[in-house]
Amino acid sequence: MDATKPRSIAKAESPADTAREESSEVTLLIERAKNGDADAFGDLMRLYERRVIGIGVQMGLSRDDALDACQDVFIKVFRYIHRFRSGESFFKWLYRIALNSIHDHMRHARQPGVVSLDNLDRGMARQIEDKSPALADRIENDDLTSRLLAELPCLSRRERIVFVLRDFQEMPTSEIGKILGVAQVTVRRHCMSARQKLRERLFPRGH
Known part of the structure; x- marks a missing residue:
């Protein structure tokens, strides 16, 4: 995963x-x-x-x-x-x-780019699930969630929208394409780019 x-x-x-x-x-x-x-x-x-x-x-x-x-x-x-x-x-x-x-x-946000799990409704935040023992040993799930949210400003507007709708809201690629008025291949490209950027920020090589 x-x-x-x-x-x-x-x-x-x-x-x-x-x-x-x-x-x-x-x-x-x-x-x-x-x-x-x-x-x-x-x-x-x-x-x-x-x-x-x-x-x-x-x-x-x-x-x-x-x-x-x-x-x-x-x-x-x-x-x-x-x-x-x-x-x-x-x-x-x-x-x-x-x-x-x-x-x-x-x-115009009061604290642009600063996101904390404390800002989420009770019950809205759930741990990121990953079956890899290595990942579990490296970082607590709640901490990973918090770091992931905090790194979203590194994405472009379109990448962030696609990532949130696809991976947070679990919306199908076809539905995202209809909302944004773009082809599914474009949605997938933005999603892949967003995931790659976040992966590089969260898990830089050599760590």
């Missing part, structure tokens, strides 16, 4: 599962929200806000900045939900808004 690939760092179910399971109830909430139903919009916000906050933290924001970014995301969703096309994937539309808002907040 790739030492830079966490099994999961989010408590909620994966976005891939969400995409497949957007129920008729969720579809109804979306339609009601588009028609100005504030209660329906509140239900949608409660359904997705934890995932948005999780992505913000995983992208490198502090807990407070991730909360601010989440608030901005849903302000934009409220403002533009009437433009959402019925029948399309709501979570993909939401993720595009979230990624852009999170990136904007990253440029």
